[in-house]
Amino acid sequence: MLATYPADLGRVDREKLSKCIEECIACAQACTACADACLSEGMPAELAKCIRTNMDCADICNATASVLSRHTGYDANITRTILQACASACKACADECGRHTHMEHCRLCAESCRSCETACNDLLQALG
Amino acid sequence: MLATYPADLGRVDREKLSKCIEECIACAQACTACADACLSEGMPAELAKCIRTNMDCADICNATASVLSRHTGYDANITRTILQACASACKACADECGRHTHMEHCRLCAESCRSCETACNDLLQALG
Amino acid sequence: MLATYPADLGRVDREKLSKCIEECIACAQACTACADACLSEGMPAELAKCIRTNMDCADICNATASVLSRHTGYDANITRTILQACASACKACADECGRHTHMEHCRLCAESCRSCETACNDLLQALG
Amino acid sequence: MLATYPADLGRVDREKLSKCIEECIACAQACTACADACLSEGMPAELAKCIRTNMDCADICNATASVLSRHTGYDANITRTILQACASACKACADECGRHTHMEHCRLCAESCRSCETACNDLLQALG
Numbered sequence: 001m002l003a004t005y006p007a008d009l010g011r012v013d014r015e016k017l018s019k020c021i022e023e024c025i026a027c028a029q030a031c032t033a034c035a036d037a038c039l040s041e042g043m044p045a046e047l048a049k050c051i052r053t054n055m056d057c058a059d060i061c062n063a064t065a066s067v068l069s070r071h072t073g074y075d076a077n078i079t080r081t082i083l084q085a086c087a088s089a090c091k092a093c094a095d096e097c098g099r100h101t102h103m104e105h106c107r108l109c110a111e112s113c114r115s116c117e118t119a120c121n122d123l124l125q126a127l128g
Numbered sequence: 129m130l131a132t133y134p135a136d137l138g139r140v141d142r143e144k145l146s147k148c149i150e151e152c153i154a155c156a157q158a159c160t161a162c163a164d165a166c167l168s169e170g171m172p173a174e175l176a177k178c179i180r181t182n183m184d185c186a187d188i189c190n191a192t193a194s195v196l197s198r199h200t201g202y203d204a205n206i207t208r209t210i211l212q213a214c215a216s217a218c219k220a221c222a223d224e225c226g227r228h229t230h231m232e233h234c235r236l237c238a239e240s241c242r243s244c245e246t247a248c249n250d251l252l253q254a255l256g
Numbered sequence: 257m258l259a260t261y262p263a264d265l266g267r268v269d270r271e272k273l274s275k276c277i278e279e280c281i282a283c284a285q286a287c288t289a290c291a292d293a294c295l296s297e298g299m300p301a302e303l304a305k306c307i308r309t310n311m312d313c314a315d316i317c318n319a320t321a322s323v324l325s326r327h328t329g330y331d332a333n334i335t336r337t338i339l340q341a342c343a344s345a346c347k348a349c350a351d352e353c354g355r356h357t358h359m360e361h362c363r364l365c366a367e368s369c370r371s372c373e374t375a376c377n378d379l380l381q382a383l384g
Numbered sequence: 385m386l387a388t389y390p391a392d393l394g395r396v397d398r399e400k401l402s403k404c405i406e407e408c409i410a411c412a413q414a415c416t417a418c419a420d421a422c423l424s425e426g427m428p429a430e431l432a433k434c435i436r437t438n439m440d441c442a443d444i445c446n447a448t449a450s451v452l453s454r455h456t457g458y459d460a461n462i463t464r465t466i467l468q469a470c471a472s473a474c475k476a477c478a479d480e481c482g483r484h485t486h487m488e489h490c491r492l493c494a495e496s497c498r499s500c501e502t503a504c505n506d507l508l509q510a511l512g
Contacts, residue, residue: 001158003232006165032193034129036200055450059446060466062447063443066186072164073436089462092461173427178329180329184338191318206309209345220331257421261489285409289385293390322416
């Protein structure tokens with residue numbers, strides 16, 4: 001869709017922007033599914049923090065993907081601060097899921113979070 | 129992520145479920161981007177209905193993707209009615225964007241909505 | 257905000273519309289908080305279905321509140337089907353939380369869901 | 385709902401937390417309605433930036449309200465960065481709507497955004 005935007009996108013790095021949108025969407029999906037998979041494990045009490053962090057990360061990744069998908073009336077402060085919040089949520093969730101990598105859903109979710117964190121930080125750097 | 133779910137998924141058609149989640153996520157993204165692209169066209173007054181339908185469709189597709197990504201404590205009534213709402217929003221948005229296919233963002237968004245509508249209806253039928 | 261809408265709202269029952277938006281917002285908030293409170297109880301395994309239904313209900317109520325807050329380019333099919341999905345999610349969540357009314361968060365959440373279900377059905381009837 | 389949380393809330397200022405959740409929810413609702421009202425004005429081209437900022441602010445306020453409504457497995461970094469993103473989006477939206485206060489929806493939305501920005505900054509300060 002990025003290529004169909006009718007106005008000028010400005011001097012943004014399109015590749016990093018597009019990569020970051022994709023990572024946010026994939027990470028939100030992984031976190032929603034991981035929260036649910038954790039819930040269905042027999043011992044959700046130990047996974048309470050993991051489930052909560054998954055939910056926060058999904059909400060913030062979804063909001064970030066939406067903000068990054070808009071180019072009209074760009075506001076650098078909104079973009080920067082939501083990217084920072086997203087990187088921070090992804091880091092926390094990758095750390096938390098990273099403690100339970102014996103569960104395949106947590107292992108995959110940690111990977112997705114780490115990858116999204118990197119994409120957010122890359123885009124932040126490219127924005128200057 | 130679907131393959132990592134630790135409990136029984138029940139007799140759901142995994143392929144149709146997985147396809148429908150993917151379509152909802154792709155459609156939400158297309159609608160969010162199309163609403164923004166419409167906004168940046170010089171004549172958003174004519175596109176007001178299109179923008180609005182895009183926003184509804186994005187919100188409903190996102191909610192549907194989240195509901196479908198959860199398998200714990202499955203409730204058939206919630207799944208069925210949100211799939212019907214999603215099919216209905218996708219149909220409305222495909223029809224509306226379908227009137228402006230000379231704009232590439234609307235053409236692609238209409239395709240994505242039509243494809244998501246089909247996936248919702250296929251899953252509804254498979255659920256019986 | 258409803259009173260500030262600059263165009264014609266059509267023949268919608270403003271009181272029922274406004275009531276329904278408020279109920280959806282309050283219910284989404286109650287469900288998000290109840291899911292988290294359930295998570296912090298010592299026995300989330302028994303509350304897994306409750307937590308999941310809370311999350312679905314919160315997502316669907318939020319989407320419904322957004323759709324109902326838009327009046328431009330109104331589409332009756334989208335409004336009707338998302339209201340049906342919302343009533344269905346609220347009913348399921350009220351039933352589920354209604355089994356754990358010894359926990360104050362579930363008791364309040366069940367009330368909020370029941371109240372939102374009624375508001376959705378009232379608005380559906382008023383829409384004809 | 386805050387009062388029904390079964391575990392320890394920690395040393396958070398409950399009044400400021402509760403105020404901030406309420407402001408985020410009210411601001412998200414005001415922004416969604418203002419975006420739609422702007423769309424229905426006869427000259428949405430001039431309001432394109434306002435509509436876009438409204439949508440960003442609504443998405444970020446909703447995510448922030450959800451994060452703040454969860455207390456289990458609290459992560460200070462997530463809370464702080466999403467509050468900063470929310471304050472930043474509210475400021476941008478208050479500034480933008482503040483240019484169109486002759487339209488009642490923008491005047492009310494600007495007030496709501498300013499009030500939410502203050503609540504986010506107050507809570508940030510209380511968190512230390």
